Amino acid sequence: MKGMKGARVGNADDDKHAGLSIGEVADATGLSVHALRFFEREELFLRPIPRTGGGRRVYAAADVEWLALCNRLRASGMPIAELKRFAGLVRSGPGNEAERLALLQEHERAVRARIEELDASLEIIHGKVLAYEKHVREGTAAGVWAPTASR
Amino acid sequence: MKGMKGARVGNADDDKHAGLSIGEVADATGLSVHALRFFEREELFLRPIPRTGGGRRVYAAADVEWLALCNRLRASGMPIAELKRFAGLVRSGPGNEAERLALLQEHERAVRARIEELDASLEIIHGKVLAYEKHVREGTAAGVWAPTASR
DNA sequence: GCTTGATCTAGATCGCAGTCTAGGTTCTAG
């Protein structure tokens, strides 16, 4: 029972999972323990993460859920600074929902724009792929290949 | 006629545009002159860019076309290192088309995967936006908002 | 000829988002 991380054995909350260690949260979210500490320094959590008597972080399921959303926002290109702003809004409680909405809408807009840009690039790239496929298949220099000329 | 950069006045190739200055290429491609020099150091061009007697770079239309493709590849997330590899393949002339094709196919695959990831994130984010819109409209706490709890 | 703007090289610096290190401390199984 060495590599069992923070699971307090025979603690009766083996199932209830009252608190999670940083390692468990890392496993659950895919973030590294380094990243989790970094996120905390950057104030990306919705609350100060509480500690055990020994000084270790004790996360709740809600923190993991929040991190899952953070992961989505990050994966869709939201910079840390903006995520931080969002976290700050949520942290300061009700009353700023319109602001949060605006932030999310703006991000949604950005993501859609990014997807469109990728679609446009994809079209070009796919065109190149087709040209090269044809070239490789038939030997016809339909794309452009001369080292000096271009492409 | 001060800000006319590299256009050689009355040189008869006002229209033919035999050679472009770095500034003109910057304007044409959206890359900064710094970036263009950086690209050259990184060997991303298909040829050594020739110089005037005075040591200034003289680009050809083909270079601009190549940069346009580079921009597309970069915009779709291709790292400089991979672009460099591609440039190297093209530079070394015919005979490696299959390798170029493989590189482009792999990139196409990566771009499609990235788009799918963004689509997935977008769905989540849009869901949040809808929840917040409803909340702001109706005051119903349908999303999750408590500062301590989560979200 | 002189001023002004564009360009040159080499190298330093930047922002982002972590990642890693050093030097400890805490826990838990055996």
Next chain:
DNA sequence: CTAGAACCTAGACTGCGATCTAGATCAAGC
């Protein structure tokens, strides 16, 4: 009691992709 895994803090370092600086040169219009 002890080994070893997991954890702690503060701060240094990394990789990428530029971007900027310094100090000089070149080119064009007046």
